[in-house]
Amino acid sequence: MKEEIIIAGFGGQGVLSMGKILACSGIMQDQEVTWMPSYGPEMRGGTANVTVILSDDRISSPIVNAYDTAIILNQQSMDKFEQTVKPGGTLIYDPNGITKHPTRKDISIYKIAAAEEAVKMKNAKVFNMIVLGGFLKIKPIVKMENVIAGLKKSLPERYHHLIPMNEEAIEQGMKIVEKIS
Amino acid sequence: MGEYKLMKGNEVIAIAAIRCGCDGYFGYPITPQSEVMETLMEEKPWETTGMVVLQAESEVASINMLYGGAASGKKVFTSSSSPGISLMAEGLTYLAGAELPCVVVNVVRGGPGLGTIQPAQSDYFQAVKGGGHGDYYLIVLAPASVQEMNDFMDLGFELAFKYRNPVMILSDGIIGQMMEKVQLSPEKPRWTEEEIQKISGSWATIGKTPDRQRHIATSLDLDAASQERFNHKLQAKYKTINENEVRYEEFMCDDAEYLIVAYGSGARISQKAVELARAEGIKVGLFRPITLFPYPTKAIQNRVPQLKVILSVELSAGQMVEDVRLAVEGKIPVDFFGRVGGMIFSPEEIVDAIKTKLVGRK
Structure with a gap:
């Protein structure tokens, strides 16, 4: 198994921490992982993206420009990354704020209304976990128990009481993700 | 063997330094390596191992604090990124000239000048061919993974003290900012005063005893013939390093x-x-x-x-x-x-x- 993923959106959406939780979950099941952020003079409201690779074998390059899965959370990222999905790959996006929807015919496209769902759940902070749930429904590359173990690893202990809430958000994401084409 | 952790290269540099018994860090923040000092400040090693962590007023001050720490036989390191390392160039050649052991981490960014904060490998010449003046070399280690950021900290100190020579870990913004799975080295205690006496007592400035000459940590020798002899000694050391330490x-x-x-x-x-x-x-x-x-x-x-x-x-x-x-x-x-x-x-x-x-x- 090898999965090369780009997660891209606005700073403050939890893009980097979602990638970190995914990478942590991979370690929990003895996978090799890399997490490579775009870093720069960026801030809340600017763009943020991270490349996460999970693999059964040693990972050579942490830098790739074609992805198995793109998780896209704003229009700028759609413009930048739709074309980088490998043929036969997967694109997951939140339609919130998207004006130009993806048009590629050679990839599987899924929609997840995570921003809307987070509002319904009255907790904007679980947005990224809803998205993660959607991804894991389509690509179950890490087991749920390892995601929870990964959450425990990546969160300081004082936040561990929030884990059930995150778990619920992941499960909700699994329910609401829908295939478009 | 310890468990695996998910960490950034820069964070690992800090943790590995504490775990290998480092005595002191002196540095000044610069992207893309600021997490080194941030992690040290979060870890507060002065409360556990007794390691000193100090934000100096500049890179020039950092490298000269390193000189002082190294002269007293302590395991000391600093970290910076390209423009900061340029500021340290004078101190580096002085450290090499005084044969003082230390580790300097360069998390390289694009140049020349202030350049960019994005990754580059354009400091190869500076690291390998000089940077400072005079006939000297740094031992230069080039990690390609977060695991090697961990491994080369301990190895760096080992080589620095084995050859009494500054060691540079030449990393870059990719390795520094990336997170990977890492297995941390076992913890080593800091050297005691007795151990420092045993390891570096023949040269370190740790207090003169009546039975020996004063130790002076200096690169100054105005007598040309003597300076030539010293240069030949340095070159012989580099030859030994060339024969034994290629990786x-x-x-x-x-x-x-x-x-x-x-x-x-x-x-x-x-x-x-x-x-x-x-x-x-x-x-x-x-x-x-x-x-x-x-x-x-x-x-x-x-x-x-x-x-x-x-x-x-x-x-x-x-x-x-x-x-x-x-x-x-x-x-x-x-x-x-x-x-x-x-x-x-x-x-x-x-x-x-x-x-x-x-x-x-x-």
Whole structure:
């Protein structure tokens, strides 16, 4: 198994921490992982993206420009990354704020209304976990128990009481993700 | 063996330093390496191991604090990124001239000047060929993974004290900012005063006893004949380092007709390019120098008879390529591929370079 993923959106959406939780979950099941952020003079409201690779074998390059899965959370990222999905790959996006929807015919496209769902759940902070749930429904590359173990690893202990809430958000994401084409 | 953790390269540098019994860190923040000091401040090692962590007023102050710590036989290190390392250049040559052991981490960013905060490998010349003035060398280690950021901290101190020479860990914004799985080294206690006496008592400024001459940590010797003798001694030391400390790694080289030479993050990206090219039937291998000084000249020479062309791949305008050419001695062509200014090549771009500059070479 090898999965090369780009997660891209606005700073403050939890893009980097979602990638970190995914990478942590991979370690929990003895996978090799890399997490490579775009870093720069960026801030809340600017763009943020991270490349996460999970693999059964040693990972050579942490830098790739074609992805198995793109998780896209704003229009700028759609413009930048739709074309980088490998043929036969997967694109997951939140339609919130998207004006130009993806048009590629050679990839599987899924929609997840995570921003809307987070509002319904009255907790904007679980947005990224809803998205993660959607991804894991389509690509179950890490087991749920390892995601929870990964959450425990990546969160300081004082936040561990929030884990059930995150778990619920992941499960909700699994329910609401829908295939478009 | 310890458990695996997910950490950034920069964070690992800080944790590895504490765990290998480092006595002090003196530094000044600069992107993309600020997490080194941030992590040290969060860890508060002064409350556990007694390690000193100090934000100096500048890079110049940091390197001179390092000089003081090193002169007293302590395990000390600093970290910075390219423009900050330039500010430290004077201190580095003084440390080399006074034969003081220390570790300096350079998380390289694009230049010249203030340049960019994005990753680059354009400080190869500065690290390997000097930076400061005079006939001196740093021992230069080039990590290609977060795990090696951990491993080279301890190795760096080991080499620094073995040869009484500054060691540079030449990393970059990719390795520093990236998170990977890492297994931390076992914890070592800091050296006691007795241990320092035993290890460095013959030169360190740790208090004069009546039975010996005063120890002076200096690089100044105005008597030319004596300065020449000292320079010969330094050169003999570098020769020993060249004979004993060369490290490198080879990937798919056994049947290779073409060879990529790349180090650090460049080697990671090149390895994927080699995998992709191999899948198309191109017999290409990857040679990764781990020590940049001493350079694995002989190991490259040993590969030359089986090769048609060599390609040096670097995130620079072509620096290490000069050492590859020196090793090859004109026997086969050596070409170059790189990106500059903080732009990063993709594995596919390197595959294209393999096809045009190696296989399709006219």
